[in-house]
Amino acid sequence: MNNFSNRRFIIGGIFAFVILVFLIRLFNLQIVNDQYKLSAESNSQRRVTQYAARGLIYDRNGELLVYNQAAYDLMIIPRQVKTFDTLDFSNLLGIDKEDIIKRIKKAKRHSRYRSSIFMKQISSERYAVLQEKLYKYPGFFVQTRTLRKYPHQNAAHTLGYLGEVNDRHIKKDKYYSQGDYIGKSGIENTYEKILRGAKGLKVYWVDVYNRIKGSFNDGDLDKNAVEGKNITTTLDINLQEYGERLMQNKKGGIVAIDPKTGEILVKLSSPGYDPEMFVGRAMSKNYRKLANNDTLRPLFDRSMMAKYPPGSIFKLVQALVGLQEGLITPTTRIPCRGAYYAGRFKMGCHHHKSPLDLKQSIQHSCNTYYAQIFREILDAPRFSSINEGYTNWRKHITSFGFGAKLGTDLPNELTGFIPKASYHAKVNKTQNWKSLNIVSMAIGQGPLLITPLQMANMVACIANRGHYYIPHIVKSVGDNESIDPKFLKKQQTTINPEYFDPVIEGMDLVVHGGEGSTGRSSAIKDIRVCGKTGTVQNPHGDDHSVYVAFAPKDDPKIAIVVYVENGVWGARYGAPISGLMIEKYLKGEISENKKYLEKRMLEADLISPKEETISNNHE
Amino acid sequence: MNRKVNLIKNLDWITIMLYAILVFLGWINIYAAVYNEDHQSIFDATQRYGKQLIWIGAAFFIAIIVLTIESKFYSAFAYPTLILMVLLLLAVLVFGVKVNGARSWFQFGSIRFQPAEFAKFATNLAIARYLSQYNFKIHRIKSLFITGLILFTPAVLILLQNDTGSALVYSVFILVLYREGLSGFVLFLALLAAIFFVFTLIYSSFAVAILIVAIAAISLKMIGVQTKQIIIALTILAGSFGTLWLINKGADLKLGNFSLSFVAILLNAIPFLIYTYRQKIKKAALILALVIGSLFYTFSVSYIFDTVLEPHQQQRINELLGIKSDPYGAGYNVNQSKIAIGSGGFNGKGFLNGTQTKFNFVPEQSTDFIFCTVGEEWGFLGSALVLILHLSLILRLVFLAERQRSSFSRIYGYGVAAILFFHIAVNVGMTIGLAPVIGIPLPFFSYGGSSLWSFTILLFIFLRLDANRLELLR
CATH class of the missing domain: 3.40.710.10 (DD-peptidase/beta-lactamase superfamily)
Structure with a gap:
């Protein structure tokens, strides 16, 4: 009956072989390959950018030319979204149901687990109403941003404007990341580094539902935002x-x-x-409108x-x-x-x-x-x-x-x-x-x-x-x-x-x-x-x-x-205008x-x- | 009194120690996996770790009860136990409650109980009993039939509960049968079948057909056929395949390459048989039969895959073999699991410092994916230790089994080792992406009373038998 007892070596060998394969695999996963450590970090940390208030711009007499206004982006994390009353929601936001569904789909394409912008720059009036009802809509939250605001409608070419960074900016300067704004022209552009200040960062632990579980490493990685410096221009x-x-x-x-x-x-x-x-939101539309004006070329700084x-x-x-x-x-x-x-x-x-x-x-x-x-x-x-x-x-x-x-x-x-x-x-x-x-x-x-x-x-x-x-x-x-x-x-x-x-x-x-x-x-x-x-x-x-x-x-x-x-x-015109000026x-x-x-x-x-x-x- | 002293002396304390260490490690890892700041005490019975401690305590009593029962009882009541379990498995199909899609639980108040877990030791007892019969010959048709009956009855019933993982466990008894004399050829065929299955899915059935022909050619060489003859045979085969291919193309029959190769082989089968018969190449017919059999099998793989397996099972296999990858869909669990384990590094993030497991990125973290917590918090050192502890236990069991005088105890011991092995291989393999996602627990680690108790009973029956190893059981 025991004539097969040598087979214990084969059976034991199979056991040992499989475990050995596992050990090699673990060695590869845990020691050789870094990719999983990186994935783990991006998985479980939420880095919340603290946007710095951009510096203000004054004229030579201290008259305010450019300041900031809070704007509200409605964000969505598709995974957390539960069924909700679309009618009420569409009234809150002023968009129709189809649009809501379209936007959710778009966000899902981006990621089910990470937040993306559902609706950009909600007006402060809408925000006030929305804020009170937002608890009814899990998966949605509001992110505050600042937009430029101009008390005078003048000197647009000189002051310049802000726009979202593109890949080239990000490549050139590590400071920027997708969705940041950068001065694209005028003073906003040449004095970008002074005006922008420095972004801050808060790192949180998050769980799989992206719920914040606390400060990462007791805030070791946190950095406060530094406000941008104000600029006084020579303009009158x-x-x-x-x-x-x-x-x-x-x-x-x-x-x-x-x-x-x-x-x-x-x-x-x-x-x-x-x-x-x-x-804000109207920018790209207006830009096209102005850029296509061939005869007057209002964007052209003569x-x-x-x-x-x-x-x-x-x-x-x-x-x-x-x-x-x-x-x-x-x-x-x-x-x-x-x-x-x-x-x-x-x-x-x-x-x-x-x-x-x-x-x-x-x-x-x-x-x-x-x-x-x-x-x-x-x-x-x-x-x-x-x-x-x-x-x-x-x-x-x-x-x-x-x-x-x-x-x-x-x-x-x-x-x-x-x-x-x-x-x-x-x-x-x-x-x-x-x-x-x-x-x-x-x-x-x-x-x-x-x-x-x-x-x-x-x-x-x-x-x-x-x-x-x-x-x-x-x-x-x-x-x-x-x-x-x-x-x-x-x-x-x-x-x-x-x-x-x-x-x-x-x-x-x-x-x-x-x-x-x-x-x-x-x-x-x-x-x-x-x-x-x-x-x-x-x-x-x-x-x-x-x-x-x-x-x-x-x-x-x-x-x-x-x-x-x-x-x-x-x-005819040059002389009288000069004299008046x-x-x-x-x-x-x-x-x-x-x-x-x-x-x-x-x-x-x-x-x-x-x-x-x-x-x-x-x- | 004397008997008790003997029992304690004769127990294999090495095994018990390994068992105790594994159970303890399992418990603290469950604590880590579901750690909750509001319930920091590891003894908090409202949490899984607290409950697991209760299950562990109960397991201790169960172990003692198992050990105090006379060892003869186990062989004597092997069949009735199995029948009882089969009845329970039937009953659960009717009265059971569904958890995670599997109707495999009895519910009594807040306590749930999974008969499939206990069917393992019952089946093991029955197999040990049947195979250890006097004058048992495994290759007799009747023996194979009854062995099959003992194994397939619980397996099929569990399959009907939609608990594929637990049903697959019974396949591991092939190792036990092998130890008891089943031809190694069967093991080899099983291996080939697995390879063909994977190859068919990853590459194509035609690629496997070529592989089969290549293996056949090598086999012919091994039984002494001249290389020249083999080359001629292959040329004829290739020629007929080419002709068929052209006909297919010309007549626009739309037959696949695999079908063409199949037809080519069938067409050449008769001349091949006549020739080899005349040349007195005896085993050639057997090789031909195997080739044709393999081709039939390959043909059916795609069919089995497409019709028998359920979509989620197909996805899991696709994911495992890298055919289709969807890290946020079907592959989410395994991907997250690999991230958790991979992020552990060499020595881990430290006890309770895991993030992937703690923040629920890894699913089923205290049950099927408990190994992720080990990997993340204890790193390579910890996971290697756990694997080596498990391997030591299994090899120890093999060693103990071999020292039994009675075949019943030996067979049962091998069964325990094989069942534990299967669980470890599939469970850990799943978490590191080497096995498809099949929900079976990691012995002694995964949260849950049923599995812990079932492994305890399984193991301690053997320890009881081992304590009486000098007796001959029938």
């Missing part, structure tokens, strides 16, 4: 608001700078939009992103370079016969007396004058080639901040375009190109491109008699923490201070020169305004009107550029005698189809 919101009103129904931009500091007082692009449009040929205002810089190079003096007189002639070449000018000295050339914006001195600058005998002469000229021009980013603290700054000598060599297909080839640049035409911000900076340079501070939008951060030191550093142009006075005199004449002064309408009682008109040829329609100015003449407090697309010529800024109100001008500007409509004919063709 009253002036900004006034500028936006003046620019209503017009396309264009205004930039105003305090020349003494480089602080941007006003920066606007018209038409703009209400910053409130980019808050003050920084539009590149225009500068037109006649560029003559100011040309005059300064001519003086610096010793090719002209304030008394140099150049005759003009209604056009600039060079051999068979002719560049038209307009009616004015002749000959003109420097300041008169500015007053009358004489093309001949500048064509001649520009060519003299380029062809000066001390240069061995046109390339050398041009490069020397370009050095002077770029010292005003043209042709490169100024380095301001706003995103999307553009460089504009001041071509290098090689550009002309390439266009003219010879190293031996002639100054005459580019003579249109003398009067700010040709390939030159300059942004309104750069134009404003140029005016600041002139107002300061030779230097500028990098224009910037933030005055202080938090409790008067200082800003980037680069904004406090004086940037010197290549022009000696003494050469500015004759140019400024010319600008004075533009406003106060009596007959033939294109900037008369910017004049203000008791304040000496210096200005310069410009017109930029527009092949697509009416020319663009541009006007630069600063005031007061002897103690400049504001430098401004007003750019009105299809504004025909500088005197300056007066508003310096005096606080518009004097009685200019009310009619203010009214005309406010009512002017260059966007709606118009019939008015333009009679005055003078500049």
Whole structure:
């Protein structure tokens, strides 16, 4: 009977073999493989983000521009949801039953066990009612978030907006996780790290039903949220608001700078939009609406992103370079016969007396004058080639901040375009190109491109008699923490201070020169305004009107550029709007005698189809 | 008095110690699994750990009662016990209450009782009794029939209660039968059947057909057929398969590859038999029969899987074999269980520090999935210890069984070892994803009076028999 007793080894072997296989498997599960430890953590911990309140934004006078408003997201954990009264629920939320079912399905697709957003940004009124009844709906809870809120409907481009982070943001900066908001443009973007503060974290133990079972490791991993710092901008919101009103129904931009500091007082692009449009649920819809507006392009920040040929205002810089190079003096007189002639070449000018000295050339914006001195600058005998002469000229021009980013603290700054000598060599297909080839640049035409911000900076340079501070939008951060030191550093142009006075005199004449002064309408009682008109040829329609100015003449407090697309010529809209802006800024109100001008500007409509004919063709 | 002293002296205290350690570890792990801050006392009888302590206390008395009964009683009353159990199993089908989909419980007030648990030792006694008959020959038709009757009656009744796990336990008696002389070939066939089953599901029946032919070829080589002849045979087979394949393609009969290979083999069967008969290759016919049998079996696997198994069983098998994975659906339990065990690491998170088990991520954590608590809180060290303790107990039982003078005691001992083994293999295998999810308890660990008492009775009857190992029982 015991002849099979050796089989005990086989049977025992089977037992031992199976247990051995189990041990190997356990070794693999518990020691070799990490994946299960990670899964266990995400299983049983709930990391609740403590959102930090975003920093507030003020204007230069302490006026609140951006603050936070609580918003409520209704969250759902599908597994915990029990059958409920859909009718009551749909009344509470204002959505129909089908929608509820659809949303639950969507949440289930995301996860049955984890929370996801059931309904975004419930209004506080609805929330108040909902909160009392929420106990009837297990599986639903409310998560508080903050949304931006704007007391003023202005400066939308400058302030910027928030949007949900995308994968790229998350990859770039580990701080962000899905569903976070990030500044997508404007100050919200450049000062993101200061405004956002730091998220906090609370880690809880949760059970399989996602019920909180207590603090994880006694709160070892918890981190308090750090509030974002507040920012005081350099903007003057009253002036900004006034500028936006003046620019209503017009396309264009205004930039105003305090020349003494480089602080941007006003920066606007018209038409703009209400910053409130980019808050919360309506954002994507509004964004599409605005982005698809091809003709007006309200999202396009013209003050920084539009590149225009500068037109006649560029003559100011040309005059300064001519003086610096010793090719002209304030008394140099150049005759003009209604056009600039060079051999068979002719560049038209307009009616004015002749000959003109420097300041008169500015007053009358004489093309001949500048064509001649520009060519003299380029062809000066001390240069061995046109390339050398041009490069020397370009050095002077770029010292005003043209042709490169100024380095301001706003995103999307553009460089504009001041071509290098090689550009002309390439266009003219010879190293031996002639100054005459580019003579249109003398009067700010040709390939030159300059942004309104750069134009404003140029005016600041002139107002300061030779230097500028990098224009910037933030005055202080938090409790008067200082800003980037680069904004406090004086940037010197290549022009000696003494050469500015004759140019400024010319600008004075533009406003106060009596007959033939294109900037008369910017004049203000008791304040000496210096200005310069410009017109930029527009092949697509009416020319663009541009006007630069600063005031007061002897103690400049504001430098401004007003750019009105299809504004025909500088005197028409640019000058009066500049004058009103300056007066508003310096005096606080518009004097009685200019009310009619203010009214005309406010009512002017260059966007709606118009019939008015333009009679005055003078500049 | 003298008898009592003898009994105590003759008891195998090593086994009892292993038993006691396992029961104790089980108890504290149940405490950890359902630990509740409001009821911190491990003696709190409103909680499962408190109740388990009561069951343990009762098990102690049961053990003493089992030990005091005369060992002759067990062999003498083996059949009546089984009949009683069969009657209870029948009764539970009628009067039982359903728990988790299985109608396998009697309810008396707040106490529930599961006869299937107790049918195990009864069946074991009956098998031991039958196999130890004088002049018993296992390969007789009558012996096989009655053995089958003893095993299948409770198994089928339990299956009818919808308690597949407990029914499957009876399959492990094949090891006992093997020890008592069942041909090793049967064990081998069972192994092959399992392999074919898995392969058919994971790959395809055609792949298994190729495997079968390959095994047949190797078998032919082993019985001395020349390689050249085997290659010729395989070429002929491949040729006929190819021809059939083309006909199938041409005539658009839409037959599967498996069917084609089956037909090809059947077509070649007669020439093969004639040839091998002439060449006097005797066992060739047997191999052919096995090939055809295996093909029939393979053919029926898909059928059995699709029609006999219930959807949840199909899912569990799919999940186990990695055919379909749904970690939040059918695979949720096993996935969570693996996470819990895997997160334990080398030395675990510490007693009561488990999170996966504690916060109910793991289902049935104090009963079928109790091993997760061990794995999570005691890590690899703890789980290995528990497995090794169990293995030691089983091997100890094998050792004890072999030292019996009476075959009744030996067979019964092997039965105990095999039943414990099956429970451990399936239960632990399930928690670590090596066995399908079949709800059977881990001996001495899983919460529940019925299972603890049944394992206690099972084990202590053997210890009682072992104490009288020098007697010859009939």
